[in-house]
């Protein structure tokens with residue numbers, strides 16, 4: 001039986017691939033959003049940029065005049081294709097998604113991202129309104145228009161939750177059907193999320209024609225829908241999402257190194273309506289969960305994955321194995337708004353959200369940057385896929401698991417120049433990255449018809465409901481039941497009896513042949529069944545081992561966390577103790593400070609009083625001194641005046657004496673009396689001796705009294 005491996009991992013590194021020309025560029029499309037009529041004025045008012053499309057692949061971004069220094073800035077960008085604002089949803093779908101759906105039918109994988117600022121039209125492009133649906137609803141329509149008539153038996157395949165599927169036995173299918181019916185019944189009974197009246201959905205009638213698509217194959221469509229919020233993965237199909245604290249899902253690698261989300265709910269869908277109903281349910285749950293948690297759903301990345309599984313009808317179900325399945329996936333990813341924290345005016349929790357979004361988008365950007373650098377400069381830098389859940393999940397796509405397409409949504413009417421430039425630059429950077437080209441998987445080939453499996457195939461063609469031939473014939477009783485005995489009597493010449501005996505023996509021999517063949521077939525079947533059971537058992541054992549390991553790991557983590565909690569509790573206890581101690585010391589210190597303050601106040605008061613006393617005393621002393629000084633001064637003045645007066649008297653005497661000496665001497669009886677002359681000169685001498693020698697200044701009057709102290 002031909003083994004098919006549709007998702008082969010490339011063995012080349014990206015450098016080798018580049019060198020060998022085996023790289024396939026990431027395709028980047030730019031979709032421009034038309035201005036909203038109702039809010040047109042406001043948007044135009046806020047706008048600080050405009051975009052001019054110069055060709056189907058080039059555009060120029062202008063800043064408006066009222067930017068910082070009044071200058072118009074412009075920058076040019078080139079993309080795989082530009083979808084102008086008049087491109088309809090249907091035309092956008094044909095351009096963006098149809099080639100990927102074509103690939104899906106051919107067994108190839110792809111991922112399609114929408115990137116842009118909040119309000120730039122990412123969700124509109126992905127989901128769109130009911131009357132003008134976007135890529136996701138149209139993709140479901142087109143896939144079911146194409147493979148709908150060839151869908152395989154429901155519940156025949158069940159996700160093994162590791163990127164592949166298990167083939168279920170009839171009994172399992174029955175059980176699964178019953179389980180689903182019970183679940184549906186329960187869901188119907190449960191209070192439903194109120195339905196909002198929505199416009200009728202417009203269907204996309206496109207049907208793909210693909211040489212790979214043929215009626216000899218059976219097709220199965222499975223969907224998963226998750227969101228990545230704050231770097232945690234949540235399953236939007238899981239009832240748990242409505243809990244106050246939903247459990248996030250873990251990412252794991254399968255045995256071929258491709259990531260898968262552990263325990264994610266993968267639901268088989270049989271029509272596009274069913275798929276869209278599920279999708280709407282997921283979206284509603286997402287809204288409710290975000291309302292409950294007071295968060296914004298547009299700040300999370302949503303990933304809708306559609307898987308197409310096919311196998312060739314010539315392979316009987318009983319001998320169908322995982323290796324006969326061709327599995328291909330398309331991931332449709334609506335990324336969260338790429339605006340920066342500042343622009344979103346985020347606070348508190350929102351800042352955390354915004355920085356998580358920014359960091360996961362930043363890691364995406366870094367991955368592309370490093371891939372480009374590795375390719376253009378031959379560098380071998382490590383690509384940081386593991387740094388965010390988003391890039392970890394799509395890591396294998398960077399290694400060539402499938403095509404990558406990016407739709408850059410731009411709203412030129414409202415977004416700022418810098419923000420658009422940031423997004424456009426990211427688009428241009430991404431466009432230069434090459435990812436290894438995915439190898440096309442071999443088409444599902446019918447198995448060689450052998451004698452051994454021919455009857456088994458007949459079983460497959462049995463009408464539903466009737467017991468399979470194999471089981472009908474596999475009747476141990478029938479095998480050991482005695483063959484009807486033949487009653488005969490051999491008489492001579494009884495030709496008829498001999499013929500009857502011959503006929504009987506021939507029939508017995510034929511029957512023995514038939515039963516031998518049947519036994520061989522049954523042995524084959526049982527061998528396969530046993531083999532499957534054994535491999536199931538091995539899988540279960542390995543699952544069990546893995547779970548035990550995980551359990552051990554988690555127990556270890558729990559123990560570790562418990563120890564940490566204990567340590568933290570101890571630290572907290574110590575901290576409380578220290579805080580209490582410090583508080584007590586603080587109180588003591590405060591009361592000491594208060595006492596000191598009081599002492600200080602008393603001291604100050606005393607000082608003030610002493611000062612006043614001192615000042616008073618000083619004043620009195622000064623007054624006394626002043627008075628004393630004034631008195632002394634007065635005395636001195638009086639004395640001076642007395643002296644002056646004496647001096648003047650003496651001077652007058654001297655003058656008069658001098659005057660009498662210069663005039664004729666007094667004649668005594670006509671003669672000069674020499675005696676009197678001698679006497680006068682002696683008295684004159686005495687007066688002269690008594691005259692104190694005074695400096696001129698001492699004669700100028702009393703000295704200026706000293707200045708008073710100012711208190």
Ligand SMILES: Nc1ncnc2c1ncn2[C@@H]1O[C@H](COP(=O)(O)OP(=O)(O)OP(=O)(O)O)[C@@H](O)[C@H]1O
Pocket residue numbers: 032033034085116117118119120121122123124125298335336337409
């Ligand atoms: N091409 C378009 N034609 C008409 N209306 C559009 C188009 N693109 C976006 N819109 C409208 O613009 C508004 C914002 O678009 P949308 O919600 O898709 O933005 P978003 O980028 O997904 O934002 P968020 O990041 O918040 O999810 C919606 O009302 C939508 O109907």
